[in-house]
Amino acid sequence: MSTLTDSLNACEKNCSVFENAIRTLDIPTCSVFLKSGLLAPVTFVETGETLSTKDSETVDQAFSQSVNSSKNKVLTADGVNTSPLKGKRVAVLFSGGPAAGGHNVVVGIKRILGNDNTLLGVKAGPKGLLDGDLFEITNADIAKITNTGGFDYLGSDRTKIKTDEQFAKVKETCVRHNLDAIVVIGGDDSNTNAAILAEKLYSGVKADGSGVQVIGVPKTIDGDLQIGSHLPISFGFDTATKIYAELVGNILQDTPSSRKYWHFIKLMGRSASHVALEVGLQTKPAITLISEEIAQKRLSLSEIVEQISVIIIERAKKGINHGAVLIPEGVIEFIPEMTALIEDLNDKLAHFTRELEGKTISEKRDFVATKLKAEHAQLMASLPDYMEEMLLADRDSHGNLQVSLIPTERLLIDMVGRRIKEKDHSVKFNTQNHFFGYEGRCGAPTLFDAAYTYNLGLTAGSLILTGRTGYIASIANLDKGGTPLALPLTGLLNVERRHGQDEMVIEKALVKTNSPAFQYFDSRRKDWAESDQFASPGPRQLWGPSAKQLPITVALNQGYDGLLFDF
Amino acid sequence: MSTLTDSLNACEKNCSVFENAIRTLDIPTCSVFLKSGLLAPVTFVETGETLSTKDSETVDQAFSQSVNSSKNKVLTADGVNTSPLKGKRVAVLFSGGPAAGGHNVVVGIKRILGNDNTLLGVKAGPKGLLDGDLFEITNADIAKITNTGGFDYLGSDRTKIKTDEQFAKVKETCVRHNLDAIVVIGGDDSNTNAAILAEKLYSGVKADGSGVQVIGVPKTIDGDLQIGSHLPISFGFDTATKIYAELVGNILQDTPSSRKYWHFIKLMGRSASHVALEVGLQTKPAITLISEEIAQKRLSLSEIVEQISVIIIERAKKGINHGAVLIPEGVIEFIPEMTALIEDLNDKLAHFTRELEGKTISEKRDFVATKLKAEHAQLMASLPDYMEEMLLADRDSHGNLQVSLIPTERLLIDMVGRRIKEKDHSVKFNTQNHFFGYEGRCGAPTLFDAAYTYNLGLTAGSLILTGRTGYIASIANLDKGGTPLALPLTGLLNVERRHGQDEMVIEKALVKTNSPAFQYFDSRRKDWAESDQFASPGPRQLWGPSAKQLPITVALNQGYDGLLFDF
Secondary structure, three states: OHHHHHHHHHOOOOOOOHHHHHHOOOOOOOOHHOOOOEEEEEEEEEEEEOOOOOOOHHHHHHHHHHHHOOOOEEEEEEEEEEOOOOOOOEEEEEEEEEEEOOOOOOOHHHHHHHHHEEEEOOOOOOHHHHHEEEOOOOOOOOOOOOOOOOOOOOOOOOOOOOOOOHHHHHHHHHHHHOOOOOEEEEOOOHHHHHHHHHHOOOOOOOOOOOOOOEEEEEEOOOOOOOOOOOEEEOOHHHHHHHHHHHHHHHEEEHHHHHEEEEEEEEEEOOOOHHHHHHHHHHOOEEEEOOOOHHHOOOOOHHHHHHHHHHHHHHHHHHOOEEEEEEEOOHHHOOHHHHHHHHHHHHHHHHHHHHHHHOOOOOHHHHHHHHHHHHHHHHHHOOOHHHHHHHHHHOOOOOOOOOHHHHOOHHHHHHHHHHHHHOOOOOOOEEEEEEEEEEOOOOOOOHHHHHHHHHHHHHHHHHOOOOOOOOOEEEEOOOOOOOOEEEEEEEEEEEEEEEOOOEEEEOOOOOOOOOOOOHHHHHHHHHHHOOOOOOOOOOOOOOOOOOOOOOHHHHHHOOOOOOOOOOO | OOHHHHHHHHOOOOOOOHHHHHHHHOOOOOOOHEEOOOEEEEEEEEEEOOOOOHHHHHHHOOOOHHHHHHHEEEEEEEEOOOOOOOOOOEEEEEEOOOOOOHHHHHHHHHHHHHOEEEEEEEOOOOHHHHHEEEOOOOOHHHHOOOOOOOOOOOEOOOOOOOOOHHHHHHHHHHHHHHOOOEEEEOHHHHHHHHHHHEEEEOOOOOOOOOOOOEEEEEEEEOOOEEEOEOOOOEEOOHHHHHHHHHHHHHHHHEEEEEEEEEEEEEEEOOOOOHHHHHHHHOOOOOOOOOOOHHHHOOOOOHHHHHHHHHHHHHHOOOOOOEEEEEEEEOHHHHHHHHHHHHHHHHHHHHHHHHHOOOOOOHHHHHHHHOOOOHHHHHHHHHHHHHHHHHHHHHHHOOOOOOOOHHHHHHHHHHHHHHHHHHHHHOOOEEEEEEEEEEHHHHOOOOOHHHHHHHHHHHHHHHHHHHOOEEEEEEEEEEOOOOOOEEEEEHEEEEEEEEEEEEEEEEOOOOOOOOOHHHHHHHHHHHHHHOOOOOOOOOOOOOOOOOOOOHHHHHHOOOOOOOOOOOO
């Protein structure tokens, strides 16, 4: 074997040159965690602020132990904790889809717990908590996962812990592993689950009558878990959007090079359009759709198609036969007439199950067309064949259509193409379509996500060492040193109707059209549509002058002066 | 307006924080171009080596002026040129699909020509040369394009200059703009064109009887323009494969995190599998298909499907229900039975045009099935419906199927899914499919591509200042300082049958199964298939410890000791 093949062999199993380099990269740390240059846990004090929602009265009753303890008050870091608790056994788990930086949360917790406490990893998400599948996390493990992407160190799943039987199993695990605390790293639903767990485990879990603390950490690439200045953003959003923004920027750079294509690009991000808005602000393409605006203006599919077509035709008149259209994954659900059609279809398909049995797709279509409301039948008939087929496809176990499977990018290409031909036959309209999703969830974290998650871990660990429960960790003032906060989970719960019953949940944060980020986008998009004004943000850098950048939407909405984060 | 919105506005038009930072990044330069720290053109001397192909005799006759001059001898840089030509007017153009680093070729030429010569840009590719669409490139332009991705500064197209009328137009442009030299930045076909242009413009172009020099520069992300140790690789390959490798690495990192999916990933790269092999070596996924191996072993589609299915089932037995399969864009054309089927179909569709007119797809299918050879009809019937539809679709103007439009990744998912069900119904097989292509052509160049292209530009410019014509610029010994070479284009020409007639062209370099790169891949892939051994090469870095990496295939095939490039 040669020297080269030796070194190539050594790169296997997550040991590429890059992966080895980032493992030893210094992680920026909020100064409040440093005492004479050494890491130390912090204490917390109440700020004057109390969190509440429209449903706080109902929630306060259901979560009486947690609320009695926290009074729903926001806590802020208040200097080094000189007498932290010791001998704590803490479990940490990932819940839901992966997001960059998850490993660094674990690193932060482990480092702040130090050698006086024990950190256990829960394998494969909440299910591992039910099964008691835990193992001790070592310092050697930490060295291996530092700054790396993915959730693979622990694994993850989407189990929801809701039933009495499940809570009993969690308690069993707590007793068996003698746990004092659990850290849940997850999105809105997982943190709702953390709130419920905190209440259920508040006391009387272990033989001595003591409870188990539960702390949440805000994760999701979708960015729909954010709470004003208290929680500027969930982790993973920055990395995912910077990955997508690089790709969109590369494609935009391609458009005036090859002068040939309109690219229709769908971006992952579930319902909310935070991802599309951030990528739009990073790259400044001709067109970025924002679902929340479409819903607010009650635009029809036909109106959206018309708006896109007009921009394409106007550019063509200037000789620009290229560009890009960014499409949020969930846009279909925000077009009022489409949701009405889908609801009507769900009803009719459920109602006429027997009549539809054994029918071919085209027989189904003809039959259903006679049963739908007239305007829905008309909308249905205006869609391409494959869309009709999808809309008539089998429903999930709740009788709902899996909207995420609709190829919105192709649908828009087809309908825009048709419209352009009607309006101006001479316009060149060659297209490519893309969906960027999975490639954004497990990339190595940006320097911001690496630092943010590490400090979230330090915050979560510090909360445990002061005996707190029922909080979600956060860092505010990202542009000015970073301020660790603890937000009472109960203060975030709303009553929502889900699957036919009222549930207390954390509301998904949608893009607000009156937010500074949307307003800035709105002020620039006309220029971006008229001719090429795009930028290519490039690959995210861990070293060098462009490494320290916050998401643009976060900097705008938080009212920061620049994009630099400072800790 | 706030400070932040001001700085966001300032990012428009390719002025992101990253783009501004790379513009001032130092470009590594081969020491031969430096004289007391200042840039200087080099002279060239003949090496002992002569280039030839099986068809050199025919080629030498057709290109008598060029061959008389070069004797098909390889030239190497030989120290600083102390009396470079002056007053030269040089035109540069991009030809074909974009590739990262194109702008730096222009930067290199401009810098080496200095203020004693003039550099003109040809707009929108070879077509701009016919139309005489040229403009003078300024130092301000150079500052703007340095290290940036894309071909947008000049634009590009795919016009081939072949007819007498076209050559007359080129001569007209040369006279009108008083050109002394043309640099063609392009792939195999464009450099074939450069060879022809060099011969046609050898002399008698301008009023004083002088000719116009023509120099080629090797560009293509596909990597199929490479010539042993004389031309280690075309530019753009490193950036494209590092972009794809990051995405594949991110997805691989996702697989054991979410434990749910097999990802089938098609990679751009036309016929050859260089891109797939490089990305496979960078990321080490469970399965990487190499078209050239499939052709060599004469594998059937069914055998390929079987091999993939066996690996998936074996992993499932170990509880690994995830992984990735890399698929070269052109694989279909390398499966002998598929090419035979497509040829048979092309024949039958052409032969029975009248009979097929007005028939539906299913009528066409039934009719054609009776006309195909039995084994072809059988293969056709084994394919999913949409494949049958594609195979029966309208042909291009040459009567050929556009193979690149076949969704190979979906085809393999469907056929593998079916096979797995037959073999073991209990195996979980959830999938996602991807095509990575356009996002890899115009990204900001890797440090290697930035340096390689800049030095190729310095080489091309130096050749012009010594009066040479008919060469392609190259840099050898990338691991040891870099040696600028000039390869006589005529020494690379072969006779090939294209569109029904013999043409003299540069042969596309395919992956050789006896090459060190393939052999190393072959020695490791069994382990990679059995369980996760993957690596995530991460986003390409322009700063920091992982910035200076060569393509793995290049380092292996050139017999280098490591991945570092050294200049």
